[in-house]
Amino acid sequence: MLQPNDLPLVCLPVDLSDEAAAKLLEFLQELTAALERHYGAQLSRYYHAPDIAPRHVDVDPADPPF
Numbered sequence: 001m002l003q004p005n006d007l008p009l010v011c012l013p014v015d016l017s018d019e020a021a022a023k024l025l026e027f028l029q030e031l032t033a034a035l036e037r038h039y040g041a042q043l044s045r046y047y048h049a050p051d052i053a054p055r056h057v058d059v060d061p062a063d064p065p066f
Contacts, residue, residue, distance in 0.1 A: 016024065036043065 013020075013024075
């Protein structure tokens with residue numbers, strides 16, 4: 001049975017026009033940039049803290065990032 005926290009965090013709209021999709025993406029990029037500016041010092045401390053293990057990301061060399 002689904003619990004409240006099992007639900008998706010966001011519901012993506014369907015059938016957006018090309019312009020609406022572009023504007024949505026631009027908004028999300030601006031939101032991300034604002035969050036990074038606001039929490040930048042905390043993020044820097046977190047990712048550069050000496051007491052935590054380095055983050056490992058599995059990268060498949062055959063799968064370029066873009």
